[in-house]
Amino acid sequence: MGEAIVITSGKGGVGKTTTSANIGTALALQGKRVCLVDTDIGLRNLDVVMGLENRIIYDLVDVLEGRCKVQQALVKDKRFDDLLYLLPAAQTSDKNAVSAEQMKTLIDKLKQDYDYIIIDCPAGIEQGYRNAVAGATKAIVVTTPEVSAVRDADRIIGLLEKEEHVESPNLIINRIRPHLMKNGDMLDVEEITQHLSINLIGIVADDDQVIKASNHGEPIAMNPNNVASVAYRNIARRILGESVPLQQLQEENKGVFTKIKKFFGVK
């Protein structure tokens, strides 16, 4: 039996889809069988970020309304032989076309075949959110170091705590800009974690490469030399139960001299 993890945030634009794509990718890289489920019906994106848009034939609503079998709708990612699949959202229906019970049945079915089901949740706390959470057993809340995002994360955590079938959620702080945080212009990691008082499962630095990779349909987690990629891989390892220390985020462009000093271990 696999685990179904919902990736949610309340607020839009904090990086739920990117996080879903990258955690899924990182878990597949670890050799796990992963199914990504996009529940953002009407505004699907996950397929674009994964670069699988042109292979979609059937979607989530087709499956739920019995027009096809689950296996027919699942899009296989050929880069990971037989490990990573995507169940795309419908583009033509809206969120009310699906009920929470239907979603739960579907996710329960997928759990038999996959180690991890990563559910990408739409923004907001309406029907779309309820559908996404219905089948989940674990939750990851994504936030950015902004007051408004943290406020919405707080709200979502409150709602998740009421769902008895979901374990206490984990937190990802996304889009961290080390220099702003250092100057105190951004909420720092400690502050946010203390405020939300849930377990921190990872921090991801804001990196231009992430956007570039997403636009190319190649999740950044596939690139082993990127700071954000390492962050996502670390999160995947933590999901698998390893204990990995938090990344030390430092300012880039420090000058050659500091780099040499660092190389020799001089502080």
Added chain:
Amino acid sequence: MNKKQNVTIKGTKDGLTLHLDDSCSYEDLKKELNHKLTESSRSNEDRLISVLVHTGNRYLSKAQEEELKELIRQKKNLVVESIRSNVLTKVEAEKLKQDDEIISVAKIIRSGQVLEVPGDLLLIGDVNPGGTVKAGGNIFILGALKGIAHAGYNGDKNAVISASVMKPTQLRISDSITRAPDENMEEGKREMECAYIDDENQITIDRLQVLMHLRPNISKLQGGF
């Protein structure tokens, strides 16, 4: 021989006390009360006499209470001060107990959540911005108050709010409202603080320790120690 009296009138220095027997029927009682008051009414006196009514172990419904009050009031210079009874209905008793209870809750009140209790609230946790706690009585928060706290929401102006970290978005006591100052207060290490309505009807924040003088009835411990 005359039967036992159902209504006994006693004069005290504060006025009259009526003892109503609790074993006779309500109708008999009313009749006798009316009779007694009529014969003893002294219309030559101008000043108002306040009357205290003791009903013993009889339970009077609100309508009956009103009826008796009306009856007494009709006798010119009598004013009913209060009606006392030894009995309470279950509902009243439960409400009294609720209002007097301290309810402890170990939780974080997050954005969008509202926690409401009829009596005093002891919160072991934080109130995050966007979260609200409401209590009929006092609110004591062992964690940080960053959201809204409303004490005495039924109109109790004596209610207080205290928190280990007092950084509320809004404080409400009874129908007074105050909000946090716009500029950040000095981020020094502050002790546990409390908020109360002062003599000028303003919500004031002060050290916790002032409460023992301002609101001595918060102490529920009887006797000394």
